[in-house]
Amino acid sequence: MNVVDWVVLVGTMVGIATYGAWRTRHIRSLNTYLRGHRSTGWGTIGLSVMATQASAITYLSIPGQGFESGIGFVQNYFGLPLALVIVCAVFLPMYRRLGVYTAYEFLGRRFDQKTRLLGAGLFLLQRGLATGVTIYAPAIILSAVLGWRLDLIVVFTGLLVILYTVMGGSEAVSLTHKWQMAVIFCGMMTAVIVLLARLPDGLGFGGAAHVAGALGKLNGVDVSLDPKRRYTLWTGLFGGLFLSLSYFGTDQSQVQRYIAGDSLRESRLGLMFNAMVKIPMQFVILLIGALLFVFYQVIGPPVFFNQAEWQRHARGPDAGPFVEVEARHAVATKDTREAISAWLEARATGDAAAEATTRAAMVDAHRKSTALRAEAKKVLVAADPRAKTKDSDYVFITFILTQLPHGAIGLLVAVMFAAALSSKAAELNALGTTTTIDFWRHLRPLAAADEARNVRVAKRFTALWGVFAVAFALFAGFAENLIEAINILGSIFYGVVLGIFLVAFFLRRVGGNAVFFAAVGAQALVIVMYFSLDIGYLWYNLIGCAACIVLSALLQRLLGSMARVDEPSRR
Amino acid sequence: MSPALPPDPPSDVEPPGLPGFRSWRAVYVFVLGWFVLVVVFLALFMRIFS
Numbered sequence: 272m273n274v275v276d277w278v279v280l281v282g283t284m285v286g287i288a289t290y291g292a293w294r295t296r297h298i299r300s301l302n303t304y305l306r307g308h309r310s311t312g313w314g315t316i317g318l319s320v321m322a323t324q325a326s327a328i329t330y331l332s333i334p335g336q337g338f339e340s341g342i343g344f345v346q347n348y349f350g351l352p353l354a355l356v357i358v359c360a361v362f363l364p365m366y367r368r369l370g371v372y373t374a375y376e377f378l379g380r381r382f383d384q385k386t387r388l389l390g391a392g393l394f395l396l397q398r399g400l401a402t403g404v405t406i407y408a409p410a411i412i413l414s415a416v417l418g419w420r421l422d423l424i425v426v427f428t429g430l431l432v433i434l435y436t437v438m439g440g441s442e443a444v445s446l447t448h449k450w451q452m453a454v455i456f457c458g459m460m461t462a463v464i465v466l467l468a469r470l471p472d473g474l475g476f477g478g479a480a481h482v483a484g485a486l487g488k489l490n491g492v493d494v495s496l497d498p499k500r501r502y503t504l505w506t507g508l509f510g511g512l513f514l515s516l517s518y519f520g521t522d523q524s525q526v527q528r529y530i531a532g533d534s535l536r537e538s539r540l541g542l543m544f545n546a547m548v549k550i551p552m553q554f555v556i557l558l559i560g561a562l563l564f565v566f567y568q569v570i571g572p573p574v575f576f577n578q579a580e581w582q583r584h585a586r587g588p589d590a591g592p593f594v595e596v597e598a599r600h601a602v603a604t605k606d607t608r609e610a611i612s613a614w615l616e617a618r619a620t621g622d623a624a625a626e627a628t629t630r631a632a633m634v635d636a637h638r639k640s641t642a643l644r645a646e647a648k649k650v651l652v653a654a655d656p657r658a659k660t661k662d663s664d665y666v667f668i669t670f671i672l673t674q675l676p677h678g679a680i681g682l683l684v685a686v687m688f689a690a691a692l693s694s695k696a697a698e699l700n701a702l703g704t705t706t707t708i709d710f711w712r713h714l715r716p717l718a719a720a721d722e723a724r725n726v727r728v729a730k731r732f733t734a735l736w737g738v739f740a741v742a743f744a745l746f747a748g749f750a751e752n753l754i755e756a757i758n759i760l761g762s763i764f765y766g767v768v769l770g771i772f773l774v775a776f777f778l779r780r781v782g783g784n785a786v787f788f789a790a791v792g793a794q795a796l797v798i799v800m801y802f803s804l805d806i807g808y809l810w811y812n813l814i815g816c817a818a819c820i821v822l823s824a825l826l827q828r829l830l831g832s833m834a835r836v837d838e839p840s841r842r
Numbered sequence: 843m844s845p846a847l848p849p850d851p852p853s854d855v856e857p858p859g860l861p862g863f864r865s866w867r868a869v870y871v872f873v874l875g876w877f878v879l880v881v882v883f884l885a886l887f888m889r890i891f892s
Contacts, residue, residue, distance in 0.1 A: 345884065352877040356870045484891030491884035504881075535856060539866065546873045550880050 272672075276681030283454055283685040288435045288692070291447035295439025301725045304440035305372050305704050307531035315445055316541030319528045319697070321548070322448040322455075324518075326405045326694035327687045328757065329556065330459065335663030337560020338567075341488035343502045345557055347758070347809070348550050350512030354519055355546040359539045361776055362520040366530050367538070372708045374526045374772070381775040383783030384713065389790055390771055391709035394523055395702060397764040399736065401757050402698045403743025405691065406432075410744065411664065418579070425744045428691060433737035436696045437730045441527060441704075444696045451689035458686030459556070461679050462671065466562055469674055471569050474615070479565040481618070482611055485630055486568075486637050488561040491554070501807045510809025513816050514762060517769030524701035563670055568607055568637070574600040574647045576665035581647075584654045592650045596643060603640040610636040699740070703733030762808045763801055766815020767794045773816065774823045781827040789822035 272280070298304050336344045362374075371377050375394065379387030410424040435443050470479055483489050493503045500506070519525050519542070532538035574597050575581040585593035610633035617625040648660040671683045707729040712719050719725070767790050774786050797815040801808075858869050 349877075349881065352873055356873060360866070360870065480891045484888070487892070489888050489891050491888050492881065536859060539858070539869075540860075543869060543873055547876050550877070554880075554884065 272680055272684070273677050275678045276684070279678055279681030280685045280688070283682075284431065284688050284692070287447050287450045287454070287689070288431050290450065291443040292435040292438045294446055295443040298439060298442055299723065299726060301722045301729070303442055304726050304729060305708070306527070307441040307445050309531070310533050311445060311531045311537065312533065313537040313540035313544065315449055316529050316532050316538055317544035318452045319445045319448040320525060320541055320545050322452050322690075322693035323524055323528055323697035324694070325455070325690055327691035328405060330455070330686055330690050331411075331667060332664050333553065333556045334560035334563060334667035335665070337488070337557035338564045338666045339663040341483075342491045342554065342557040342561055343493055345491055345550065345554050346493065346502045346504055346507035347511055348515075348553050349504065349507030350509065351515040351549050352546040354512050354515035355542045357516060358520045359542050362772070363529065363538055363542070364535060365776070366526065367535055371530075373523050373705050374521050375523070375705065375709045378771060378775060379709075382786055386771065386783050386787045386790070387709060388713070389787060390521070390768055391705050393764050393768050393794070394521075394705060397760060398522065398524060398698055398702060399739060400743065401760050402695065402702065402736070402740040404757055404760075405694055405698070406740050406744040422745050425741055428688070429737060429741035429744070432692045432695045432699065433734055436699045436737070437734045440729065440733075441531060441700055444700045445528070445531060447696065448693050451693040454682070454689045455686050458682045459559075462675070462683055463555070463559060465675050465679065466559065466566065466670070470562075470566060474565075474569065476562075478615055479562050482565045482568070482615070483561040485614070486564070486634065488564055498806050498810070501809075506807050506809045510762075510807065510812050513766055513769060513812035514758070514809060517765035517812060517816070518761065521768045521772050522701075522765070523705050524697045527701050527704060528697060560666065563666055566670070568604075568611060571601070571604040571608065573669070574644060575651065576662035576669050577659070578669070580658060581651070584651065589654060592653070596647045596650050600640065600643040600647065603636065603643050607633070607636040607640045695740070699733050699737050702736040703729050706732040706736070759808045762811040763797055763815075764794070766797060766812040767819050769812070770816040770819025770823070774820055778820070778824060778827075781823045782830075785827035785830055786819075786823045789826050790819050792822050793818035
């Protein structure tokens with residue numbers, strides 16, 4: 272990075288954060304601090320919902336996922352449009368009519384306080400842990416870019432987001448989201464344009480897509496019924512539906528974004544905007560990864576994309592195996608490049624037999640190259656058993672740093688930062704709000720009337736969660752693939768929380784005791800299954816939700832019959 | 843015993859205010875139709891390039 276990159280990066284990030292803090296510096300009303308201005312339109316809501324969900328991990332890890340496994344991950348989002356329709360039709364009207372600050376207040380009114388605290392507690396546990404992982408992602412990037420210490424970057428980015436989120440609350444979060452999304456759109460468009468321009472002459476988008484497809488990177492719809500496959504049409508439709516429904520319907524970081532609307536119409540339009548845009552957007556980000564895969568097949572990929580980690584060993588006293596595997600990989604890369612050229616030439620001539628032969632040769636060359644990348648990881652682990660071998664998160668940032676012109680590098684690093692700050696801000700805002708409304712005000716009901724004190728307390732809790740997230744991020748190095756780590760964590764808890772809400776909406780005879788104990792039992796079941804079974808993690812959303820609903824109905828029936836037995840004896 | 847929920851609000855009565863859409867149900871059907879089109883596009887994309 273040179274001076275131009277630094278000006279773009281620092282100017283963008285500090286500028287947006289300062290703008291958010293300055294514009295909201297006079298907020299004193301609890302309603303505005305926690306819900307934002309009621310004049311918020313659907314565009315702001317839509318972008319804010321999108322910015323909350325799309326963290327730095329989205330732009331860092333998903334292209335890497337496209338590079339490594341192809342675009343199949345897009346199926347993860349297939350349940351999202353239907354989930355948002357259900358949220359619009361069922362959840363949203365109820366939240367707005369009751370005028371709640373948090374989704375869990377609704378549980379308190381529908382059931383009882385212990386169920387409300389359970390829902391809020393599961394949210395704080397799950398989101399509180401995930402928030403540490405999301406702050407860790409941009410720190411990896413800057414650590415690779417600047418060679419700075421990871422822990423210092425975590426602390427500085429954490430402090431920046433804490434500053435404006437604590438000062439302006441929900442209003443500052445929504446305001447900054449709009450500008451952060453503008454930076455993200457500009458940056459990703461720049462990356463796509465540069466990537467297409469850098470593809471070798473004669474390859475172009477069509478040729479690159481054909482190569483990616485032939486090497487299995489464009490399988491966007493998998494109808495397999497194998498439960499061990501992580502991403503299929505069915506896991507996306509069913510598991511993804513439950514994951515999205517619980518995330519958008521019951522996760523306060525999202526609920527807080529869309530209850531801010533001027534009217535029910537604005538909130539609904541903001542959500543429908545996301546229902547239409549999210550899958551195409553994820554497809555484009557994954558496609559960037561698939562095209563990067565082809566780009567690196569042609570120019571020759573490094574044997575391991577986390578070059579800082581690789582070079583640390585390759586330049587050390589035991590460099591022998593590293594140099595040897597690098598040399599073999601260079602030969603395999605050259606073979607792959609030549610095989611790709613031969614296949615493209617055969618395709619151009621229209622000779623079916625030659626095309627089939629060269630295609631088989633290309634697939635074989637790629638298989639050997641991939642095997643050598645796997646071997647390189649084994650060499651790395653042999654040298655350092657604690658080394659992180661998943662290098663796909665470094666693919667996109669490597670492209671940015673080595674292929675983009677100056678200025679654009681700063682912009683793309685700003686994209687990662689903007690995405691990290693936007694999702695982090697919404698999460699801190701939600702954590703602070705839930706702690707204040709569902710726990711602090713519950714324990715101190717007399718303090719509820721003192722609005723200024725409530726705002727002060729909400730600010731303190733937001734800051735406290737920010738400090739916790741920073742502390743957790745400092746120990747988050749275990750996460751091999753960041754996006755999956757967050758989704759797995761969410762899938763373990765979200766299903767049960769969604770089950771509680773679905774019981775609240777649709778099983779009107781079920782009371783607080785039944786749903787509370789059913790939720791505790793369902794959560795224990797999911798945790799036991801996660802540690803003992805080997806199935807796609809998206810299924811835990813469905814299992815947790817179904818277990819909570821079925822157990823609630825059974826327990827309610829049991830409690831009802833016990834009450835009927837007790838009644839005559841009391842008489 | 844938990845108190846019963848109040849009746850659901852007539853939330854679909856409010857028009858979406860979008861040209862060509864008279865009710866929210868029509869908006870939802872349009873969004874789900876768009877989703878089906880996107881999946882069909884993905885399947886075709888996969889078929890064309892593999």
